[in-house]
Amino acid sequence: METFPDLGSLTDQELKDLIKQMTDEEIEVSYKRRILHGKIDILRAELVNRLRRKDESGELVITGADVQRLTDILTGNYPNPEDLGDQPEGLA
16 A cells, blocks of 8 residues: 655645546546446356246255355355355355
8 A cells, every 4th residue: 555645745746647646546446336236247147047937846955054154155154165065056
């Protein structure tokens, strides 16, 4: 993380240039954030569609093992990497 400059030591032009630089950087970060949010929305929609298809076919959408795995993740009790091969599709 870069330090903030001593504003008193900057000329008016340097201050204007710094404002422009940071404004440009904010625009770039905001654009990237919007792209990421769009991708996340697409991924979530795909997951919802898959869960709906599984539900319509009579498959269990979420099992007790899924709930336990999510509980473990949220409490910081991560399983060994070797154990991940036994997880239901989408949770490994």
